[in-house]
Amino acid sequence: MAFVKDQSAGYLANHIARLFARGLAARIKPLGLTTGTFPALLELWEKDGLTQKDLVARLDIEQATMANTLARMERDGLIVRRKDASDGRKQRVWLTERARGLQGPAIEAAIAENADALSGLTEEERRQFVSLMRKVIETSKPEETPHQPGGAIISG
């Protein structure tokens, strides 16, 4: 049974993700941020007033995970949550001034971490790496009907 961990994509992916997370965590700790808030912050910096459901739809994160993350973010003064006026089930998420002020430094930190982590690759290799990761992520997307290369035949 040939299984060499250093040739297993899953094993390596896990390892790499931990390396990135450690690195980024160290860089944003001085900002009072943790890694888990990053995805939500990126969406909210782009457009806030989103509902939790909107965030879940944009990020491949479970609803419960997002609920917990948002709770920590609110506790830490990054967001406030207010009920939607016309639908009491929805909680709209708004950034605080503090969170807005962190956009620049936080993104700088992420860019620096990426640069460092990829510093052993050539420019071409970095492009390949990112492109391959995107392709792998695309592969495991059942939501969208896989686009039919030949066209036509779908089901009778």
Add this chain to the structure above:
Amino acid sequence: MAFVKDQSAGYLANHIARLFARGLAARIKPLGLTTGTFPALLELWEKDGLTQKDLVARLDIEQATMANTLARMERDGLIVRRKDASDGRKQRVWLTERARGLQGPAIEAAIAENADALSGLTEEERRQFVSLMRKVIETSKPEETPHQPGGAIISG
């Protein structure tokens, strides 16, 4: 501030790792295994009687994380821990029969998950992907003195 998450290696790495973990978790759940035990099991299938410290040295995992993982593994009947005869601080880790019996199916599951996750890539792309991940991991290895390209000059 140009930061596009789908072009950020760290972001993508995190996403990919979660996809692999979800997939593998589903496959090994019927075996009564969880993903966190995998690295330790791979080492122990190779050679058991290792100490916790040995495992930590072989895997890029913190000591406390390993201690917790081993505790769960013992609870679940995958390993037993016995004090080293000549050094009472060391706990040697031994696989149970149950854990030995799981080697085949568990590795099959991992191979299947890798195959599925990479099914959107060509053979050549898969090789590239694995090789690039290895390179990135190598980059963040401070432990080993970076091998001196020119030779000579190290410190006076």
Add this chain to the structure above:
DNA sequence: AACATATCCATAGCAGGCTATTTAACATTG
């Protein structure tokens, strides 16, 4: 209007990762 259903979010409980600290055993040294 009442009841069933669907939707949105929160909560419970666990795995697995981390840092920091504690405990136990061994090693060193005055």
Add this chain to the structure above:
DNA sequence: CAATGTTAAATAGCCTGCTATGGATATGTT
């Protein structure tokens, strides 16, 4: 040998992820 230091593992406490379940608010149907 006693004090001090070092090493191996365990524990505390947190964050981030998951599944499963519950609670509250709409929505639809009779």
